Amino acid sequence: MSPNSSKKNLNKHTYDKDEYFIARALNLAKKGQGLTSPNPAVGAVVVKNGIIVGEGFHEKAGQPHAEVIALNNAGKDAEGGTIYVTLEPCSHFGKTPPCVHKIKESGIKRVVSAIKDPNPLVSGKGLEYLLNNGIEVKDGVLSKEANRINEIFFKYITTGMPFITVKEAVTLDGNLGYKTDTEKVYISSPKSLEYTHYIRFINDAVMISAKTLIKDDPSLDVRINKSDMKEKFLKKRWTKIVLDSYLNTPPNSKIFKSHGDVLIFASNDYDEAKVKRKKQLEEKGAIIADVYYNIKEGKKLLNLEYVFKKCGELKITGILAEAGPELFSSLIKEKFCDKLIFNVTPYILGRKNGLDLFGLINFEFNEKINFSDLTVKKIKDDVFLSYYPEFA
Amino acid sequence: MSPNSSKKNLNKHTYDKDEYFIARALNLAKKGQGLTSPNPAVGAVVVKNGIIVGEGFHEKAGQPHAEVIALNNAGKDAEGGTIYVTLEPCSHFGKTPPCVHKIKESGIKRVVSAIKDPNPLVSGKGLEYLLNNGIEVKDGVLSKEANRINEIFFKYITTGMPFITVKEAVTLDGNLGYKTDTEKVYISSPKSLEYTHYIRFINDAVMISAKTLIKDDPSLDVRINKSDMKEKFLKKRWTKIVLDSYLNTPPNSKIFKSHGDVLIFASNDYDEAKVKRKKQLEEKGAIIADVYYNIKEGKKLLNLEYVFKKCGELKITGILAEAGPELFSSLIKEKFCDKLIFNVTPYILGRKNGLDLFGLINFEFNEKINFSDLTVKKIKDDVFLSYYPEFA
Numbered sequence: 025m026s027p028n029s030s031k032k033n034l035n036k037h038t039y040d041k042d043e044y045f046i047a048r049a050l051n052l053a054k055k056g057q058g059l060t061s062p063n064p065a066v067g068a069v070v071v072k073n074g075i076i077v078g079e080g081f082h083e084k085a086g087q088p089h090a091e092v093i094a095l096n097n098a099g100k101d102a103e104g105g106t107i108y109v110t111l112e113p114c115s116h117f118g119k120t121p122p123c124v125h126k127i128k129e130s131g132i133k134r135v136v137s138a139i140k141d142p143n144p145l146v147s148g149k150g151l152e153y154l155l156n157n158g159i160e161v162k163d164g165v166l167s168k169e170a171n172r173i174n175e176i177f178f179k180y181i182t183t184g185m186p187f188i189t190v191k192e193a194v195t196l197d198g199n200l201g202y203k204t205d206t207e208k209v210y211i212s213s214p215k216s217l218e219y220t221h222y223i224r225f226i227n228d229a230v231m232i233s234a235k236t237l238i239k240d241d242p243s244l245d246v247r248i249n250k251s252d253m254k255e256k257f258l259k260k261r262w263t264k265i266v267l268d269s270y271l272n273t274p275p276n277s278k279i280f281k282s283h284g285d286v287l288i289f290a291s292n293d294y295d296e297a298k299v300k301r302k303k304q305l306e307e308k309g310a311i312i313a314d315v316y317y318n319i320k321e322g323k324k325l326l327n328l329e330y331v332f333k334k335c336g337e338l339k340i341t342g343i344l345a346e347a348g349p350e351l352f353s354s355l356i357k358e359k360f361c362d363k364l365i366f367n368v369t370p371y372i373l374g375r376k377n378g379l380d381l382f383g384l385i386n387f388e389f390n391e392k393i394n395f396s397d398l399t400v401k402k403i404k405d406d407v408f409l410s411y412y413p414e415f416a
Numbered sequence: 417m418s419p420n421s422s423k424k425n426l427n428k429h430t431y432d433k434d435e436y437f438i439a440r441a442l443n444l445a446k447k448g449q450g451l452t453s454p455n456p457a458v459g460a461v462v463v464k465n466g467i468i469v470g471e472g473f474h475e476k477a478g479q480p481h482a483e484v485i486a487l488n489n490a491g492k493d494a495e496g497g498t499i500y501v502t503l504e505p506c507s508h509f510g511k512t513p514p515c516v517h518k519i520k521e522s523g524i525k526r527v528v529s530a531i532k533d534p535n536p537l538v539s540g541k542g543l544e545y546l547l548n549n550g551i552e553v554k555d556g557v558l559s560k561e562a563n564r565i566n567e568i569f570f571k572y573i574t575t576g577m578p579f580i581t582v583k584e585a586v587t588l589d590g591n592l593g594y595k596t597d598t599e600k601v602y603i604s605s606p607k608s609l610e611y612t613h614y615i616r617f618i619n620d621a622v623m624i625s626a627k628t629l630i631k632d633d634p635s636l637d638v639r640i641n642k643s644d645m646k647e648k649f650l651k652k653r654w655t656k657i658v659l660d661s662y663l664n665t666p667p668n669s670k671i672f673k674s675h676g677d678v679l680i681f682a683s684n685d686y687d688e689a690k691v692k693r694k695k696q697l698e699e700k701g702a703i704i705a706d707v708y709y710n711i712k713e714g715k716k717l718l719n720l721e722y723v724f725k726k727c728g729e730l731k732i733t734g735i736l737a738e739a740g741p742e743l744f745s746s747l748i749k750e751k752f753c754d755k756l757i758f759n760v761t762p763y764i765l766g767r768k769n770g771l772d773l774f775g776l777i778n779f780e781f782n783e784k785i786n787f788s789d790l791t792v793k794k795i796k797d798d799v800f801l802s803y804y805p806e807f808a
Contacts, residue, residue: 196758196787196801197774198590356764366588368760370787370803372748374779375772382589387766395588395762398797405790407801409588411762 045069045076045108046138046165052081052090053110053173058226059084059260062339064111064177068094070132072105089114091123095130103131110170112141112163115150124153134160138170142178176227176342179362184336186343188360191223192352192381193367199378200348211369216406221246223365225257227342229287229335233351234268237277245282263287263340267331267351269317269324271301275308286310287338289331291317291324328360353384356393359415364395370405434528437461437468437500438557442530444473444482445502445565450618451476451652454731456503456569460486462524464497481506483515487522495523502562504533504555507542516545526552530562534570568619568734571754576728578735580752583615584744584773585759591770592740603761608798613638615757617649619734621679621727625743626660629669637674655679655732659723659743661709661716663693667700678702679730681723683709683716720752745776748785751807756787762797 039047052067059065060082068090070078078101080093088096091113095102113123113135127135135154140163141147151161171178176187193212194200201211212220224230225246232244244264246257262284266273269291273279279286288305290298292314302312313334316327335343345355355361395411402408431439444459451457452474460482462470470493472485480488483505487494505515505527519527527546532555533539543553563570568579585604586592593603604612616622617638624636636656638649654676658665661683665671671678680697682690684706694704705726708719727735737747747753787803794800 195784196590196756197777198588364588368801370790372774372777372779372785372787374777374783375774376778377780380767382764382767385589385764385766386768387764388769391766392587393764395764396797398762398794398799400792400794400799402790402792405788405803407790407792407799409760409799411797 041074042108042136042162042165045071045106046110046136047169048076048079049090049108049110050138050166050169050173052079053170056081056083056090057173059256060177061085061228061261061341062177062180064174064181066090066109066111068110069108070094070098070102070105071108072098072101072103077101077105086119089120089123092120092126095126095132098130104133105131106134106136107132108136108165110138110173112137112139112148113150113154114141114146115153116146122150122153124150124157127154128157128159132159134162136162136165138165139163139167142182144182175363180336180341185332186228186335186340187362188332188343188345188355189223189227189363189365190345190347190352190355190361191220191365191367192347193220193369194381195369195371195373195378197372197374197378198381199371199373200381201379202373202377203379204377211371212367213369213404213406215403216367216369216408218248219401219403219408220367221248224344225253225260227344228261228340229263229265229343231265231267231343231345231347233348234266234270234272235350236346236348237266237268237273237279241274241278243278243282245284258283261285263338265289265335265340265343267326269326271298271305271312273305273310275304280308280310287335288312289315289326289334291315291326293317293324325354328354328358332360349379349381349384352381356385356413359413361413364411364413366409366411368407368409434500434554434557437463437498438502438528438530438562440468440471441482441500441502442558442561442565444471445562448473448475448482449565451648452569453477453620453653453733454569454572456566456573458482458501458503460502461500462486462490462494462497463500464490464493464495469493469497478511481512481515484512484518487518487524490522496525497523498526498528499524500528500557502530502565504529504531504539505542505546506533506538507545508538514542514545516542516549519546520549520551524551526554528554528557530557531555531559534574536574567755572728572733577724578620578727578732579754580724580735580737580747581615581619581755581757582737582739582744582747582753583612583757583759584739585612585761586773587761587763587765587770589764589766589770590773591763591765592773593771594765594769595771596769603763604759605761605796605798607795608759608761608800610640611793611795611800612759613640616736617645617652619736620653620732621655621657621735623657623659623735623737623739625740626658626662626664627742628738628740629658629660629665629671633666633670635670635674637676650675653677655730657681657727657732657735659718661718663690663697663704665697665702667696672700672702679727680704681707681718681726683707683718685709685716717746720746720750724752741771741773741776744773748777748805751805753805756803756805758801758803760799760801 049067049069053065056065063085067081078094078098082090179187266288317324394414399410441459441461445457448457455477459473470486470490474482571579656671658680709716786806791802
């Protein structure tokens with residue numbers, strides 16, 4: 025490696041004062057990630073004379089907003105101070121009263137916001153209210169980071185469609201494991217699996233194909249060995265989504281025993297046997313949604329547009345797709361991928377026996393996909409590469 | 417990403433005092449990397465009462481050793497001090513007198529060394545001499561890092577064989593580019609190419625196949641946009657190695673115009689035409705080495721064992737192989753790979769048109785290769801993953 029590579033922080037950044045406190049507020053906001061859906065994760069810090077006098081984050085939909093917690097925390101000290109918020113304070117009555125009223129009442133004289141409310145109906149109105157009430161306003165501090173933290177919420181609130189993260193654990197040569205099932209290979213290390221579970225946690229749902237379900241019989245829950253995470257997960261609304269044209273999901277699958285709802289998408293054609301299977305699965309608690317489909321090479325492929333629209337209607341804001349080669353190629357080719365996370369594992373299995381994740385991606389010439397905004401996380405000999413696709 | 421990922425240094429380490437100064441000496445040693453062959457890169461720091469009073473690094477074979485430079489730099493201040501060296505000081509007369517004499521004469525009272533001399537004939541003898549002369553000795557401080565810095569030298573000096581780094585620029589789906597030549601794709605970014613050139617710089621030679629040479633006509637030199645690097649490169653012994661069974665290398669190739677020697681390995685069978693081609697290439701200055709070969713699927717594959725042995729005999733200590741799918745699969749399958757560097761670029765090209773680096777690796781079932789000791793370097797949306805293979 026280069027002379028200085030071991031000393032450099034991969035995501036280095038030098039902060040000015042406003043950025044420093046917004047960065048702190050962003051770290052607070054992160055504590056709410058995965059718990060606030062369908063609300064955004066928000067953090068707030070109240071500063072007076074350079075000293076933090078109050079802070080807080082939004083913990084759950086229906087609970088107080090970050091600004092309110094931070095201001096209550098600061099009490100009288102808020103007067104004449106600055107509040108740093110990771111998202112424009114709300115100016116409308118939701119489940120709680122507008123935060124801008126609370127800010128005004130507290131005597132805050134300056135508001136620094138990372139990013140405007142993405143909802144076009146209210147965007148900018150909170151800051152406008154503050155300005156009209158003689159409060160100094162600064163906007164757009166670390167807005168990119170603030171956008172990333174709530175990328176799921178931002179997409180959902182502006183489009184009604186869920187944010188789709190496609191996550192794959194692949195070997196150096198792009199294999200998901202071996203083709204044959206005779207020996208199961210765990211290519212991810214335990215530490216990497218824990219991180220994968222964290223990625224699940226910040227989403228509302230996980231999606232797999234019936235093929236993977238039948239092959240692996242996964243629980244599709246979140247298992248993190250941290251004292252309070254299990255508890256938090258069990259309180260979280262969680263959905264396990266299976267794409268299963270033929271309703272072949274076995275009624276004794278583990279997904280029916282683990283925490284959360286089971287949502288199965290099936291093709292909207294039924295014979296007597298399939299009706300029977302549907303009934304069995306519904307008895308197990310599954311929600312079955314019938315979907316239009318296309319037939320391709322003898323297989324019924326569900327209409328993904330409909331699938332994701334339906335998820336949005338059900339207020340599923342973020343979906344983590346853990347796809348095999350078939351679903352992966354459909355998601356990529358049909359552009360149902362807002363973020364791609366590759367867990368690259370340190371093996372070469374070879375093309376002969378390996379299950380090639382990319383085996384079904386048969387682009388025409390020059391039909392390549394570019395990815396950008398890479399972030400890197402190294403876990404021992406595994407590395408997680410996260411990108412955003414730039415679909416043409 | 418996880419709540420704290422953006423703040424963490426990927427290769428974090430907390431140093432104690434001895435480690436701190438050895439780390440500094442290692443950073444000095446790195447300045448000599450690529451220039452000292454066939455000698456190791458060594459750095460030294462002289463410390464007295466916690467203050468650095470002298471430092472230096474070995475700049476080139478035949479020039480003074482790091483210890484001598486650091487001690488001369490310290491002068492009288494060395495007396496009673498500690499010298500930190502990244503490699504056990506030599507106790508034998510080479511091109512320069514033994515460093516242990518100089519250390520003794522300087523009045524140094526303590527020597528901290530990162531790692532013993534790997535040469536079994538002299539290993540430990542330098543430290544022994546110091547101990548026998550009443551000097552305190554500590555060994556093994558940051559030995560892993562010290563080993564890595566001189567991994568090329570260590571392999572060469574202990575085996576006579578060059579250290580082989582296999583470097584590949586691949587897309588997310590493992591493609592080197594498109595299969596067809598109709599459009600050339602530069603998948604690496606300019607910044608990544610600069611890093612690639614740095615990796616070339618710390619080696620003695622670069623190796624490609626004739627196929628790649630004919631397709632791309634590369635210069636195979638080192639181009640880094642830093643003021644003194646060009647000058648340093650032009651003073652460096654540098655070899656461009658082509659594996660070319662049939663001697664199809666065009667005599668007007670760019671490699672004959674750029675800095676360094678051209679070394680071509682050919683199969684040791686000749687007809688009249690090939691003899692003529694050999695003569696033409698030799699007239700251009702190429703060194704041609706004839707090698708045993710095997711015929712596989714109609715192709716003459718050179719005996720790589722012989723190729724690398726020959727390189728070792730020519731005092732080529734480190735080779736960077738920039739291989740296409742054929743050479744890559746041979747190097748991996750025949751275990752001629754000491755280090756693997758993957759420059760993962762942010763594209764998916766698909767299997768249909770992509771040139772799959774792994775297309776010819778057809779392991780038998782369970783014949784996988786594990787890699788370990790990952791280091792990561794991120795350059796914008798590119799990432800360099802470096803590993804060491806663990807061949808069974």
